[in-house]
Amino acid sequence: MKVPVVPRREPERPREIPKTEDHRFPCEACGGDMRFEPAAGRMVCDHCGNSVDVTPARAPIREIDIREGLQDGAGGAEQEETRVLDCPNCSAQVEFDPDVHAAECPFCATPVVTGTGVNRHIKPGAVLPFALEEPQAHEAMNRWLGSLWFAPNGLQRYAKKGRKMSGIYVPFWTFDARTETSYSGQRGDTYFVRRTVMRDGKPVSVQVPKIRWTPRRGRVARFFDDVVVLASKSLPKSHTDALEPWDLSGLSPYAPQFLAGFRAEAYQVALEEGFREARTRMDAVIARDVRMDIGGDQQRITALDTRISDVTFKHVLLPVWIAAYKYRGETFRFVVNGQTGRVQGERPYSAIKITIAVILGLIVAAIVGFIASQTQ
Incomplete structure (x- = not known):
C-alpha cells in the first residue's frame, strides 16, 4: 500500500516587530x-x-x-x-x-x-x-x-x-x-415649614428646611x-x-x-x-x-x-x-x-524651622495675652 506523501508545513513566522529608530x-x-x-x-x-x-x-x-x-x-x-x-x-x-x-x-x-x-x-x-x-x-x-x-x-x-x-x-x-x-x-427641592421652638424659656417661630423628592x-x-x-x-x-x-x-x-x-x-x-x-x-x-x-x-x-x-x-x-x-x-x-x-x-520639612515657628507663635500669643490683660 502506497502511503500518500503529505507536504511538510512550514512553521508560521512570527510577525517581525520593527526596532525603534535611533535617537542619536x-x-x-x-x-x-x-x-x-x-x-x-x-x-x-x-x-x-x-x-x-x-x-x-x-x-x-x-x-x-x-x-x-x-x-x-x-x-x-x-x-x-x-x-x-x-x-x-x-x-x-x-x-x-x-x-x-x-x-x-x-x-x-x-x-x-x-x-x-x-x-x-x-x-x-x-x-x-x-x-x-x-x-x-x-x-x-x-x-x-x-x-x-x-x-x-x-x-x-x-x-x-x-x-x-x-x-x-x-x-x-x-x-x-x-x-x-x-x-x-430623584430630584430634591427645598421648601420651608414653620415650627415653634423654645429658646431661653420663650417660644420662638422658626423656618425649618425640608426636602421634597420627586x-x-x-x-x-x-x-x-x-x-x-x-x-x-x-x-x-x-x-x-x-x-x-x-x-x-x-x-x-x-x-x-x-x-x-x-x-x-x-x-x-x-x-x-x-x-x-x-x-x-x-x-x-x-x-x-x-x-x-x-x-x-x-x-x-x-x-x-x-x-x-x-x-x-x-x-x-x-x-x-x-x-x-x-x-x-x-x-x-x-x-x-x-x-x-x-x-x-516631594515636600520635605525642617524640624528646626518648625520648632522655631512654634516657639515664635507661643511668644506672640503670650505677648497678645499680656497686652489684653493689661487693657482689662
Whole structure:
C-alpha cells in the first residue's frame, strides 16, 4: 500500500516587530551628537554649533480603535523594540543609548548598573515636544523650592547648586469615546415649614428646611476627547496629575528627532489597565452630567446604564524635567512640566524651622495675652 506523501508545513513566522529608530543623530559637519533645542525647534550640535531645522510632520495623528490595540496582546497596533535599563528601586524602564551600561535613574537617583533588557511595546503615535530648556526648568524649580519655607536649607542649597536635570518623555494614554447614558433618580427641592421652638424659656417661630423628592428619568450623552491617563509607575501619580493641564493641541506625529538629547520612558501601565482608569474618570463626569440634568437642590441617582462606542486611543509622550536628589539618605524628587513650567515634588520639612515657628507663635500669643490683660 502506497502511503500518500503529505507536504511538510512550514512553521508560521512570527510577525517581525520593527526596532525603534535611533535617537542619536550625528552632525554632518563634525560627527558629534546633535540634540533637539526646544526654543528654536531645531537640531543643534553643541560641538561645532551646526543646526538643522526640524519640521513637524503634517500627517494627522492616528486614533487607534481600542479593539485593535487589545487584540492578541496589542498585536494589532504598531509596535517597536527598545533597549531599556530597569531601576531596581522604583522599577522605571528608561531608554538609554546602546553604549550606556551604567547610569543614574532620573526618577529616584539610584545607580543603575544591571537589569539591561529589551522592551516591546506599542509605538508612540505622537509627541509633545519640550518647550522649556533646562535652565528655565531649573529656575522654575528654584522658585518653587524658595516658596517652601519649612524645607531644610541644606536641601535648597544642594538643589540650587545647578545639579543637572533630566529631560524625560513620560508615556501617557489618551482615550476618545462616545457615551449615551440612561438614568433614573430623584430630584430634591427645598421648601420651608414653620415650627415653634423654645429658646431661653420663650417660644420662638422658626423656618425649618425640608426636602421634597420627586422621581426623575432621562438620558445624557457626551463625547470624551483625549482623556489623559498616566502610563508610568515611576513617579507618584499625585506629582504628574499636578502638572496638568497639558495643551495637547501642540502634539506632533511621533518623530525620533524630538527625542534627541532626551530620554524616553517605556510605559508600565498596560492599555487595558489605562482604559479602566479612563472609564472611571468618564463615569465621574457622566454622574455629574446626570445630576445637572436632574436639577433641583439635591439629587439622588438610583441607576445608570451607559453605552460606550467609538473608543479610540493614542500612545503619546509628554515632556517632563526631573530632578532627583539624595539628601541625608532620603530621595527627594521634583518634576517640571516641560511645556508650561508647572512644578510639583516631594515636600520635605525642617524640624528646626518648625520648632522655631512654634516657639515664635507661643511668644506672640503670650505677648497678645499680656497686652489684653493689661487693657482689662
